[in-house]
Amino acid sequence: EGPVVVVGASLAGLRAVESARKTGYAGRLLLVGAEEHLPYDRPPLSKAFLDPGEDPAVPHHRTEEELRALDVELRLGVPATSLDTDAREIVLGGDEQLRYDRLVIATGARARQLPGEQLDGVHTLRTVEDARSIRRALDGGCRMVVVGGGFIGSEVASAARKRDVDVTILEAAPLPLVRAVGEQMAAACADLHARNGTELRCGVSVTGLEGEDCVEGVALSDGSILPADLVVVGIGADPVTDWLTDSGLQVEDGVVCDETLRAAPEVYAAGDVARWHNPLFGRMMRLEHWTSAAEQGAAAARNALAPAEATPYSTVPYFWSDWYSDKLQMVGITAADEVTVIGDLDDTRWLALYRQEDLLVGALALNMPGKIMKYRAMIGRGSAWQDALAFAGR
Ligand code: FAD
Structure with missing residues (x-):
């Protein structure tokens, strides 16, 4: 028998290994992660992590001792590069084969980039390294433009205002956040920016970035150029499924799962990468929220270890966001x-x-x-x- 393997060492992956042990599974358990870090928390990265003051520590979920106590084999800094569901095997780092008995996919999402070549001073925000770069730029004082009026862009703009940095948010749609809060409430949320001295410009899109090596400005669809030496791009995230191309799994904006989070025999998915049937609303959903990632990680491992008694995962989606x-x-x-x-x-x-x-x-x-x-x-x-x-x- 092969081990239980969890791919993706962040919130959903961590909760999966913890839940596997909680169910009494005592066999080999591996947690594979592309990042070098122990699992860490992302919500603070666009909030307290950007506050002025001492450089903050990586907001780890657990210490190394806590993870060791779970008897989890950590394979950090190495990505899974392919999956063969027939052979029940994944490949690590392009050349190391690893058999599994049960697999939980928790590879999350990655930030969407602006098309074209990236200049210095242009950042997305998904990892602790991204957050550190943005912090450094804010510390140095800057003219800041945020591309995208979604939650991450809005939180970063709030962090900038805390330091009295001038910031403009550019939103291509007539109103930001329509998908997240609906047409009727988007304007009320957007109003928080005006109340706090952030300029929000809707209905403009970015046509290019100005500068040689470092960004100096943002070219807009109305023909104007907005000077900037820090540009934060918050235009959404895509599920990380490129390593699953030849796996035979159904991938459609995420790994498609049934209501028990099962994607194929012995294969389950959880967190931002999973699109599953939420029985409570009778529809397919893929959420990018902290609470569902944590709950799904636990549920996926439980169901993977006892498929005969698998229970549906149903939830009322929930997220929070801190602005100003x-x-x-x-x-x-x-x-x-x-x-x-x-x-x-x-x-x-x-x-x-x-x-x-x-x-x-x-x-x-x-x-x-x-x-x-x-x-x-x-x-x-x-x-x-x-x-x-x-x-x-x-
Ligand atoms: P992720 O956290 O994306 O982790 C996936 C992990 O898998 C990553 O470490 C990645 O490196 C790794 N990985 C990817 N590919 C591979 C591979 N091939 N092999 C091995 N490892 C791989 N949610 C809220 O509800 N409220 C908030 O206020 C909030 N704030 C947020 C702020 C920021 C800046 C960000 C980025 C997210 C925020 N979220 C918030 C969303 C929340 O953090 C995510 O829903 C949650 O992190 C999802 O967890 P996950 O484990 O599914 O995926």
Whole structure:
């Protein structure tokens, strides 16, 4: 019998190995990771990690001792380069074959780059190295442009404002965040930038970057050039599936899985890389959220080790994002027939509820951390819209 192998040593991969041990599996367990680091947490990279002051440490999830106590063989700094599901074998670093008995794929996502050659001073933000480069540039004082008005771009802009760095966010769409929070609430989120002195320009796209070696400006679709010596590109992420090309797995914007996170016999996927059937909403989903990556990692390993008793993984999607001194939290889905705002959008606290037919399907809150999880539970129970309104005091 081969070992249990987990590919991708970040949040989902870590939770997979921890869960394998928790279920009582005592055999060989390997965690393979392309990065040199022990598993570390990504959300702080666009938040506290960028704060002024001493250089922060890598935000590891666990110490080496904690991982050693789990009796996990760590293969860090080496990527899996291919998978053969018939032979039940992966290849590491292009030449080392490794047989598995069960496989969990947790290779996450990588940041999308701007097309064309990259200049110094242009960064995406996915890894701790990316965050360090952005920190250094902010420390040096700079003129900053953020490409993309999504969550990561917005958080980086917030970090810049904390240091009084002038920052412009460029968004190609008429409004940012429409996919994440829906048409109705996008403007209310975007307004947080104006309140905090960040310029947000929508409906403009980047046509090129100016500069020889180092970036000096960003050329825009309206013909203008915006001077910049730090450009952070936050235009989304793509699931890391290139190593699965000849695996026979179905890959379509992620590894396609059933509701138990199974992609093929003995092969499961979890986290940002997984597209699975979420039974709660009766549809395929791929989430790029911390909470689902952690939960799926644990569920995938459990199901991989006991396929006969495999349980569906269903969840109400949840993510948070910290902008300036504000906390945005979204639960559920945004495809709604109606959105009702409770409170005043000019205020520092508000709540928006999303209705589909006669059900509550989503909720977005600004600075209401106590409340939002109650709505998450209501969505999970299939609560009626009228009950949600009554709970909100309407
Ligand atoms: P990843 O964290 O992407 O890890 C995948 C790992 O697999 C990586 O270490 C990668 O190097 C490795 N890998 C890739 N290919 C291979 C290979 N072939 N072989 C071996 N290893 C490989 N979510 C929220 O809900 N709230 C937030 O506030 C929030 N903030 C975020 C801020 C930033 C800057 C980022 C980048 C993400 C943020 N997220 C947030 C999202 C959250 O961090 C992700 O959903 C989570 O990290 C996904 O975990 P994962 O293990 O699936 O994938």
